[in-house]
Amino acid sequence: MPPHPRTPLPRLAFGGDYNPEQWPEEVWREDVRLMREAGVTMVSVGVFSWALLEPEPGVHDFGWLDRLLDLLHTHGVRVALATPTVAPPAWFYRAHPEALPVTADGVRYAFGSRGAICHSSTAYRAAAADITTRLGERYGAHPALALWHVHNEYGVPVSACYCDSCAAHFRRWIEAAHGTVDALNEAWGTAFWGQRYTSFEQIDPPRRTPGAVNPAQALDHRRFADATMRENFVSERDILHRLSPGVPVTTNFMTALSQCDTVDYWAWGREVDLVTNDHYLITDGRRTHVNLAMAADLTRSVAGGAPWLLLEHSTSGVNWQPRNPAKAPGEMARNSLAHVARGSEGAMFFQWRQSRRGAEKFHSAMLPHGGTATRIWREVVRLGSDIAALAETAGTRTEADAAVVWDWQSAWAQGLGGHPTVDHDPVERADAFYEALYDSHLTVDFAHPEADLTRYPLAVVPASYLMTEAAGRNLRRYVEGGGTLVVSYFSGIVDEHDAVHPGPVPGALRDVLGLTVEEFSPLLPGRTVRLDGPGGATWTADVWTEAVVPDTARTVWTYADGLTAGHPAVTRNRLGAGTAWYVSTRLGATDLAALLRTVRADAGLPAPAALPRDVEVVRRSGDGGTYLFAVNHTGSDATVPLDAPGTELLTATPVTGHLTVPAGAVRVVRLPPDA
Ligand code: GLA
Ligand code: ZN
Numbered sequence: 001m002p003p004h005p006r007t008p009l010p011r012l013a014f015g016g017d018y019n020p021e022q023w024p025e026e027v028w029r030e031d032v033r034l035m036r037e038a039g040v041t042m043v044s045v046g047v048f049s050w051a052l053l054e055p056e057p058g059v060h061d062f063g064w065l066d067r068l069l070d071l072l073h074t075h076g077v078r079v080a081l082a083t084p085t086v087a088p089p090a091w092f093y094r095a096h097p098e099a100l101p102v103t104a105d106g107v108r109y110a111f112g113s114r115g116a117i118c119h120s121s122t123a124y125r126a127a128a129a130d131i132t133t134r135l136g137e138r139y140g141a142h143p144a145l146a147l148w149h150v151h152n153e154y155g156v157p158v159s160a161c162y163c164d165s166c167a168a169h170f171r172r173w174i175e176a177a178h179g180t181v182d183a184l185n186e187a188w189g190t191a192f193w194g195q196r197y198t199s200f201e202q203i204d205p206p207r208r209t210p211g212a213v214n215p216a217q218a219l220d221h222r223r224f225a226d227a228t229m230r231e232n233f234v235s236e237r238d239i240l241h242r243l244s245p246g247v248p249v250t251t252n253f254m255t256a257l258s259q260c261d262t263v264d265y266w267a268w269g270r271e272v273d274l275v276t277n278d279h280y281l282i283t284d285g286r287r288t289h290v291n292l293a294m295a296a297d298l299t300r301s302v303a304g305g306a307p308w309l310l311l312e313h314s315t316s317g318v319n320w321q322p323r324n325p326a327k328a329p330g331e332m333a334r335n336s337l338a339h340v341a342r343g344s345e346g347a348m349f350f351q352w353r354q355s356r357r358g359a360e361k362f363h364s365a366m367l368p369h370g371g372t373a374t375r376i377w378r379e380v381v382r383l384g385s386d387i388a389a390l391a392e393t394a395g396t397r398t399e400a401d402a403a404v405v406w407d408w409q410s411a412w413a414q415g416l417g418g419h420p421t422v423d424h425d426p427v428e429r430a431d432a433f434y435e436a437l438y439d440s441h442l443t444v445d446f447a448h449p450e451a452d453l454t455r456y457p458l459a460v461v462p463a464s465y466l467m468t469e470a471a472g473r474n475l476r477r478y479v480e481g482g483g484t485l486v487v488s489y490f491s492g493i494v495d496e497h498d499a500v501h502p503g504p505v506p507g508a509l510r511d512v513l514g515l516t517v518e519e520f521s522p523l524l525p526g527r528t529v530r531l532d533g534p535g536g537a538t539w540t541a542d543v544w545t546e547a548v549v550p551d552t553a554r555t556v557w558t559y560a561d562g563l564t565a566g567h568p569a570v571t572r573n574r575l576g577a578g579t580a581w582y583v584s585t586r587l588g589a590t591d592l593a594a595l596l597r598t599v600r601a602d603a604g605l606p607a608p609a610a611l612p613r614d615v616e617v618v619r620r621s622g623d624g625g626t627y628l629f630a631v632n633h634t635g636s637d638a639t640v641p642l643d644a645p646g647t648e649l650l651t652a653t654p655v656t657g658h659l660t661v662p663a664g665a666v667r668v669v670r671l672p673p674d675a
Contacts, residue, residue, distance in 0.1 A: 009248070009345055009346075011346075012345050012387050013309055014041050014347060014387045014388075015041055015077070016312070019355070021048075021049055021052050022358075025067070028068065029071075031353060032071055032075040032077065038384040039387065039388055041346070042078040042080055042348070044082060044149050045080070046083075047087075048084060048114065053131065065139075069081075069139065069142055078144055078147075080311070081148060081149065082148075082150070082152070085132065085151050086152040088124065100116050100118065101117060101161035106162070106208070114152075114157075119166075120165045121165060128232065129239060132239045136244050146247070148249040149250060149252065151233065152251075153253075153254055153260070153278060154233060154251060155260045159225060159263070160225035162205045169228065173227065174203065174224070184203075185197060190214070205221050212417055212418055219413055219497070222262070222409075230268060237249045250274045250309075253265055253268065253276065254279075256295040258427060261412075262412075264409060277295065277309075279296070280314055281314070283324070286431075293438060296338065296339050297342055298406070300342055300398055305397055305445065308345065309344055309348065313349055315368075315379070318363050319360055327364075329375065333382065336387070337668070340393070342398050342443075351365050353365055353367045354369050390627075392624060392625070393627045393668070395622055396621050396622035397620060398620050401443050402460065403444065404434060405446075405449050405464055405475075407449050407471075410463075410464045410465055421522035426465065432586075439589065440596050441609045451474075453474070459486070460488075463490050465491060466493070466496065467506075468495060472512065475509065476512045476575070479512055479575045482577035484600075485512065486580075486595075487512075487513060489583065490520075492508035492509030504516035513553060513573055515553045517547065517584070520544070521564050528540045528542045529560070529561055530561050531560060531570070531585070532560045533557040538560070541587050544584075544585050545563065550571055552573055554572050556581075557569045569585050570583050571584075581595075609641070611638070612634060615630065615638045625670055626671045626673060629667075637660055637663055639659070640661060641658050641659075642657060644672050646675070650668055
């Protein structure tokens with residue numbers, strides 16, 4: 001299905017979530033004055049305002065929002081107006097307790113937080129449609145309105161509900177998906193453990209069972225829960241399209257794989273007018289800027305390559321991780337501009353003014369408790385002017401060198417349990433392959449396994465366990481047509497119903513890779529194996545090994561010890577005009593990067609640019625020109641070679657030959673159009 005036509009914003013956005021209901025109205029005047037001082041162009045308003053907009057059932061108070069939007073408009077600040085449907089009021093739940101979601105264990109959640117929603121509840125759906133309609137009617141043509149922001153972060157904190165309404169809804173969904181009970185029995189493999197059904201009425205969501213639940217049932221339930229949330233998004237979106245024609249509608253995604261893995265963003269990306277994303281640094285000791293780059297690349301890919309917008313990130317620390325370090329001086333701007341480099345049309349934050357009360361009072365904001373006499377505020381003002389200096393980059397697109405094949409549904413299937421080891425995690429493999437590509441200074445697009453890959457000389461498949469036959473054929477065509485493919489272990493194993501493809505594994509990829517796998521042999525924690533490679537080189541691997549039996553594939557690295565000693569560990573298969581590599585064990589990022597240096601020769605990619613580690617160079621280009629973004633994450637000044645003379649936009653200086661990027665800084669060079 002072609003993506004929905006993207007509606008660009010008129011300019012780069014700078015601003016954040018604005019929750020003025022937490023403050024007396026006198027504070028709003030100071031807010032707008034300071035927003036101007038900081039160069040704020042847009043704020044998200046009303047995300048959690050339902051209880052104020054409708055204090056009693058059917059009784060509305062829009063006066064405060066009228067005054068607020070007019071005030072923002074007078075001060076030239078545009079508005080991303082939210083539908084508050086992530087936070088129904090207390091009275092709603094007293095009237096409709098059945099709208100509170102139920103866990104797989106049968107526990108009903110209570111009111112007192114946010115996001116407690118059963119997406120099948122007819123009362124919830126009706127109430128959400130009603131408040132959305134009223135907002136659309138009242139503000140659909142407001143001059144301050146730039147964007148509709150539906151709901152908030154679908155998929156968190158509740159990604160599925162197991163109540164009786166959802167059970168009935170699930171039955172309708174599986175009936176539509178499978179047609180007949182016999183087809184469902186076949187697809188779910190209910191012959192196993194005597195689960196055969198004779199009517200749809202007998203089927204429940206995968207609630208708590210004494211032993212392992214049927215994995216195909218669990219997989220369909222995840223699809224159902226995702227589709228149900230999307231149905232509710234689409235219903236709000238369509239109301240807004242009708243009442244507010246021409247104004248783009250979005251909902252904020254969380255594409256970072258470690259932050260939300262319950263939503264299939266390939267499907268969601270097709271439904272929004274503008275892809276927007278929330279990104280927070282996960283401070284678990286890994287390189288946060290690599291995770292940021294990956295989330296930004298994934299967001300752009302979900303947008304089909306079109307510009308997107310970072311709708312939330314943080315000026316400094318968050319408050320919901322076990323430990324929440326502050327950002328170092330300069331880090332906020334570096335994070336923001338790294339998103340812009342990868343296609344974001346600006347940078348927005350959660351939130352404008354730091355709260356005094358509630359669960360997020362220690363979450364950083366643009367305007368901290370300490371006010372304007374703070375480092376954060378000074379950096380915010382500076383960033384506002386930096387983003388203004390990049391105005392001309394709006395609408396340009398980030399150029400990618402390679403593709404990473406990613407499928408949320410495959411990741412769901414890998415989480416179903418009953419697999420060879422709990423130590424394998426598809427997100428870990430995606431992170432590792434991404435990091436290796438990042439360290440090779442390649443810019444990456446993500447792609448669905450059935451998407452056309454022909455424009456990429458190199459495509460990488462990190463642990464795509466669930467792979468349809470169509471995806472297998474797609475990858476085969478890609479290689480035959482001259483592509484270079486790298487596949488990680490536990491890929492191409494099962495079909496869309498989690499059934500192992502007929503014959504030896506990996507059924508969907510046997511031909512492409514020119515091999516079969518006779519047996520998986522995962523390693524116990526702390527155990528490693530040695531691999532012997534070309535020219536006497538050795539690598540160490542862990543977690544996963546397997547008995548690979550080559551057919552047309554040639555062995556490049558061999559297991560030197562362990563149960564699979566003597567079997568190929570890394571292979572290369574020539575097929576048609578292309579090459580398919582297979583990596584049957586878990587390599588670390590350094591060894592993967594080394595492998596990619598070999599592979600890029602097959603792909604005809606030039607040798608990596610002469611850049612230091614942790615210096616990113618990304619290009620955005622379009623009709624207006626080509627922009628080279630250089631982001632220096634290191635503590636030393638870096639030199640970036642330039643192919644052509646240009647103008648650095650943040651310092652407004654001409655540059656020739658090479659660009660110096662000071663330690664921790666970002667530079668953006670306008671190059672001649674054909675550079
Ligand atoms: C999410 C939410 C915001 C806020 C931030 C805090 O992104 O959308 O409302 O809770 O997290 O980091
Ligand atoms: Zn429910």
